[in-house]
Structure formats: C-alpha cells, structure tokens
Amino acid sequence: MPYTVLAVDDDPVQLEIIGTVCSSLDQTEIEFLRAETLTDGIKMCDQRSVDLVLIDHFLPDGTGMNLVDHMHALNPETPVIVITAHESAVDAVEFLRHGADDYLVKPLKGSDIQRVILRSIQRSQELREGGAFYDVVAAERDGSLLLNSLSDTMRSVLSVLGRSAAGTANVLIEGESGTGKEVLARAMHRVSSRKDGPFIVVNCAALPESLIEAELFGAKKGAYTGSTADRKGRFQEADGGTLFIDEVGEIPLSMQVKLLRALQFKQIEPVGSNTTVNFDARIVAATNRTLKDMVDHQEFREDLYYRLRVIGIQVPPLRERKEDIPLLLDSFLQRFAESNGKVIEGVSQEARQCFMRYNYPGNIRELENTVESVVVLARGTIIRRGDLPSHMQFETELNVAGCLDDEVQCDDGNSVLDARLRAFERELIREALDKAEGNQSKAARLLGIGERRLRSRLERLGLRESSSE
Template identity: 35%
Template sequence: MCEFLQLVLAQDGHQVVCASSGERALEEIRSGDEIDVIVTDLMMPGVTGMEVLEEARRSLPDTPVVVITGYSTVQNAVEAMKAGAFDYLPKPFKVDEVRLVVKKALERREIALENRRLRRELQSIRERSSDIIGASREMQAVFKLVEKVARTDATVLVRGESGTGKDLIAREIHRQSLRAAKPFVSINCAALPETLLESELFGHARGAFTGAVSTKRGLFEEADGGTVFLDEIGDVSLALQAKLLRFLQSKEFIRVGETSVRRVDVRVIVATNRDLEEAIERGDFRRDLYYRLNVITVHLPPLRDRREDIPLLAKHFARKYASSLLKGPVTFSKEAMAALVAYDWPGNVRELENAVERAVVLAEGSELSLEDLPDEIVRRVSGRAGAVGAGDDAAAGKGTRGTGTETATGPEAAARAVGAVRFDEAVDSYKRELIAKALEQAGGVQARAAEILGLKRTTLNEMMKRLGMTRPDTRRRPGPADAAKILDE
C-alpha cells in the first residue's frame, strides 16, 4: 500500500517519503523536517495510526493527516476525525479519490499557514516598539517603508533631527526582519574618539594599543547574523570611513593589531542628523561611502511638522510614567495640551517625553496642568501669544500709549491664544479628515462610516452637523482610522 501511494502521488509531482511502519513514521514526524500532508493507515502492527495522528497533532499542528481505514473499522475513522484527522479514505478506494483528498489537504495546509502568518503580522503590529507612535500621514508613510525594507538586507540610512526616534526606527527594522532572533547592537559614533571607535567596531588584539590588556571582539562580530546600528555616522573620521566602506563592500575586516581577515554576516543601519551632501562638498564625508549607505533612506519628520501626533504621544508618555510611578490614570488640562501642541519642540519626541515625565512627577492630582510643564514651554508659548496679541492691537489701531492696557502674557494668555483658537481648530480639522476618510471607505454610507470610527450613527450625524460637513471633504488626505480616538476628546 505504501509503495502504491508513493507511486501515485509522485506522478502528480509530490515528493513522497514512505514509512514502512508506525515507528518509522514517528521518526519522520519528530525529525523536524517540513511535512505538508501525512497519509496513514489506522491498522498497523506496533505503533498504530491513531498514535501517528496524535504525534502529528503535537509536533506538526498545521500538517493535515488523512487516515485510511477498512469498512469494518469505520468507527475508528470517526474517532480519528474527532482526534483531529483531516479526512479518511475507506478501503478499497480509487486513485482519483486519493489525489482529491491529498489536494484538499494541501489547500487546508496553505490556509492554515496563511492564517498563522497573518496572526504573526498582527502580533508584530501589536508588539511594535511602544514609543513609535504616529497617526499622521508622514509617520504612516514611515511605517510602511519600514515594513518594506525590513524584509530585505539592504543598508538603510535613517535621517532626522535629534530626538526624532532614529534609534527606535532602526530597532523596529531589525524586529520585523528575518534577523530578529539574532543580536541588535548599536553605537553612537559621535561619543567615542576615532581609535576607540575603531576598536569598538572591529575589535582588537591584546597589546594593540595602550590599555588593550586582552583580546576583544568588536560589535560587528558580536552582532554576527543580526543588525548593527551606527548612530551619528556623519561624525566618523575620514580614515575610519574608508575602513567602513571596505567592510560594507565585503563584510570582511581586520581587528586592530591583527593581520588576519575575518568575515561576518550583519545588516548595517546608520543614522545621522547632519547634512551629508553638504559634508561631501566640504570634504568631510566620502562620496563613495555615502552612495554605499544611501541604498534606502528613511526620513523622520520633526515633531513640529506632525503636530496631530502630539496628543497621541503625550497621552502615551503620561500613561507610561504614571504607571512606572504607581500613580493612577492622568489626563491633561485643555490648556496644557494646547501648549504642547503649540510648542515647536526643537528636541522633538525626546523633549516631549521629558516634559511629560516632569509633569507626571510634579502633578499633585490626576490632571496635568500648564503649571506642571517646563517653564521654557510656557514661556515660549506665552511669548508667541503676546506677540500675536500685540500685532492684532496694532492692526486694529489700538496703540499702547503711556501706561495703557498691558498685553496679557503668561500661561493664561498662552491657553487663550493657543487653546481657544489653534488647538480647537486643529482638532476639528482632524476630525473632519477622519470622518471624510471613513465616509470614503464606506462608500458614502454613514452607518458604515460610524462603524469604522467606532461611533453611533446619531453621534456621527451630530458631529458632522457641528463641523459643517454636508458631504465628504476630500481636499486633504486624513490619517489612519486608529487615530479616531481623538474624536472622543
């Protein structure tokens, strides 16, 4: 029977392994080799078909098992189906019946594997580094690019201002890649002098320089099979740039103080906040290294260019630090959030995180107020509000003679100037974008759009009336649906 099935299925292009006994079948199942379908007779001397089925369900849960049974053992076949068998073939059977059931089993396996892949992808999204947050179009474009490049081994150049999260993006690329189970090592190239940086990257032999009391493996060796992240690549000296170029071309290197060539398999991701093109023109950066690094570029926008992400980030950091400090849930006052949205954040996400951490630490209650924010933020926002107020007075012919009415400054003025105008208008604008996108996805059906947004239909209707929306507004492309949480604010 085994040889007969092997011959039939081999004619259909299948690679068939014939196990002459139940014991041999168990060995094949436990070998770790990939098996697409198992066909087993129920009645065998020694290890039975039911035992083969049970082992297959434990070791190969995605592999369908087809059992063969005689007319007198149909009840056993039913028991096998209850135990997880995909299907059964009663003896005697026709060749076409074998082919059909194997074909269906293979289709079932493909579906199971696809479902498992989708579950992994969903889990991957859920496990995405918790500090990488963004509903803006700019950040959604970054996430899509990261997903694409992660599947390759291409060198990636991450560009962005200080504090935009370049290191988080590098880690996310590694986490989504096939190298995720291997090491991720990073180094700030601007933090070390040239000689020490070379030793850190490539390693050194004992006695290679003063203080080298023992042999040391470099980061490239430590990360073999994984990913190396070189932050601030624009600060590397020209001499070391030449060695990096050779390494990127061949993945070969020589430890400091040695002569033997070593080889590793690593992916390299680099980042910089410098203008490398300008550095090339000045002669501070090698053009050939730039071309080698600039295979794929990920541009991270500054926080001031994606203000709609500020509330999401601020709330995330507030939850994060309230939890670490064993505090209860915290919220932002309208004035505090208005100030956060209005501030330009020269330090980007890093500065925002520090500001929110400070606010959580200082807050006496569950609401983070304007007074809990760093003075620099309040001062800058207040100064902007004062300048706007003064300009409006001048335009209206309201000069400031002598000791006339003073322009209001301070937190209250900032809240009025930013919270009453800029923040509310920004939120309303974003709501319009989200609703328009939902209506577009729902084909103009408001009930479906409300379902997409997680709202009641009546709530959506009332919101559209308040926002003056009589039809979908497609003038601007909105952010993703998961940002719809802002609608509840």
C-alpha cells in the first residue's frame, strides 16, 4: 500500500513544493493529497486513511492547531507537522503541547520536507515491527512518554526491543540511572511468550556481597548464619517467566563465574547444597555502567558479558534527547498538579528555558522529582524561574555563559556577557548572605548597597528571600 501524505495550505506554491518532494522519493510509493482550507483538510482526514499530515499554521478558516487536535482525537499515531512562517521557541512548544510531531519554517526547503517524511515512514515501520510491545509500553507508568519520543535514537531502541520481545534470547539494557530501563524490561516480559509467568527483579547494587549468591541461587537451611529454612533463589522464583537482573555490573568477580555457568547450562546450585536445580527463565539484565570498559579493565568477565549481551540495548540519557523535555515536562506538570490539588496554568518562558538547558544527571527520574517539588512549592499558577531549585538556575546560567567558549550563540535574548555577569552576581550575593547568616540587612552592608536594592536583585535573579532584621 502507498504511504499517504496530506498537505493543507492555502498557498498553491507550498503545496506544489511538497508534492514535488513526495514524487521524487524512491524509497517508497507515496500518494499525495492536498487541501487549501482547514475544513477540507479535516474532511479528508475523516474520509481517508492518512499516514502523515503537513498543515500551515494559519489558514483562512482556522489554525493548524485545530487539525492537530482533531487528528490526535481521531488517530494519535498519525504524525502531524505544522508549517509556520516564524521560528519561535514559544510557538514550537505550543505545537508540541498540542501533539504535533514537528514543525517546518517557511520558506520550505526540499531537504527539510524529505527529512520529516522519511522519519515518519521509519516510525510507521517501527510501530508495525513493535506490534503489541508498543501497546504494552504505553500501558506502563510513563510508558507513553517513551513511545512518543521525538528522538530518533530512542525510537530505534523501541524498535529493537519490540522485535526481540517475543524471543528467548538474553537482553542487556545499558543506560544511566533514571532512563527507564526497568519500564522497558517489564514491557518486554508482558508481550513475550512468558507473560503468564513471573517477572522477578533482583537489584545487585542493593545487596551486600555476602548475600548475593544466596539471593540469586537460593540456600539450604543452615547454609549461613540466620538461615533457618530452605529458601528459593531468584532464578527458581523466575522459572517460567523473566528474571530482571538490575545493576548486573555490581556483581563481584568471584560470583560472575557462577552466574556464567547458570546462564550457560540453565542450572543453579543453592548455597549449602550439592544438588543442581534446573530453571527455565529468560534473562534481562541492566546496568548504569559501561560493561565493555569494565571488561577492558578486567573488572567484568568477557565471556559473561557476551553471554548476557545476546541482544544489546543502549538507552540514551535525557541530555542527548532534549527534544523530549517539553513533552515530559508538561505531562509531569499535569500529573502532579492533579495529585496535589494545585492549579498550574503553565510555565514562564524563562523557566522553560531553564528546564531545557539543564543537563539532568538523574535523567527522567530527576526531571520527574524536580517537577513534583516545583509544583508543591509553587507560589502561583505560573511556574517561574525563581520556583526552580537554585542548583538548576545556577547551572543553566553557567551553560549560557559557556556559550562563548563553545562558539554557540545564546538564544534567550541575553548576551553572553549578561549571562556571565548574572552568574557572577548570583554567587557574590550568595556569599554575602552566607557570611551574614541569611540576614539581608547585614548582607547589603557587606555588599555596599541598600537593602531595598538587594531585595530587588534577589527577586531579579530568582533567589529565595532570606530572613532580615
């Protein structure tokens, strides 16, 4: 079947450009549909099966947002690209909030149109390959946020996991803490042939070295101090299902040979026993460390590494897919506003820029926790820069100030000099407040300025007010 592309624009020239690009693509057969009004575009979407929609932001009888909302209700899997005459960060965020996949800026370039069409075709193929896996991920907590990723790297990860979910091969998921590794592992289990069996989790980082063997393989009564009865290990508990070994890189070398033998022969030997026990479980392991580097430094067995990594998955950190931050941010804001009974109407542009510039060493988990804290402590219905944690404000200022070294143009309307001065002034005021033990009157005297001016600077820089005399 041909891939159907609908373009909605009241400018015939723009429609002609899009149609020419569609006809020039050799990778797949494309059926090109065109409409010049919002009404005709909606009617065509209702009557035809459409795979991709490109729509002008402003039309004679409405806006592109109307069609974005309509398509999201009709079929949220259909990507919609908004065409706009002005590149604006505020507009871009608004497009994404409504559910648009991307936006293009006029005058349209053939290379940009080709890029969004080919990416849409690839995503459609990945959705078909993933099949039930995508449905299950969407049902997981925050799973839909992973599925709706705008990152090509993340979509490739989901494609590989979707294709491998139904098999029995061992899977190694590598990625920093907070990137969603367990969410993906649970989804794999729920679409596998073992979905009716148990999903057992063991976190190796949470276990003392002396207990890892008994936790994994079980133990006979009296095998160690405090062992008053036979106990099954995680391998036996996972029989017929999936064993998720989290932080597998924390397993000591002395235990790795036993784990290797268990994976190789599908047999374990409980602590204190001379009898082997068979098990039948799929192994999905995860780590926030780079196991290949550990192998090179002889900290992890090479044969175990390859035994675990029959299928290898690298989950990208949030800082490498910042295009997903607006979606995550708005979703978390809505969730925590509802759960805390707060009314949050939006995020100021300056605060949103802070969220975008921050590097999130804790990844999605850190963003989630930050948003929850901000919502709970917010003093108004709009999240402002001063509501954000001070470390986030300061780091993002340093990121802006570092633009000069990286030869990157700052995009927040401030010059590089302004950004550096703000960062310096912030630290100077913090130092004075620390020396004055939080007393603003004393801090103002140390700085040689009036207390009213200090208060003004505190508000301007988004610093929390301290006590004053």
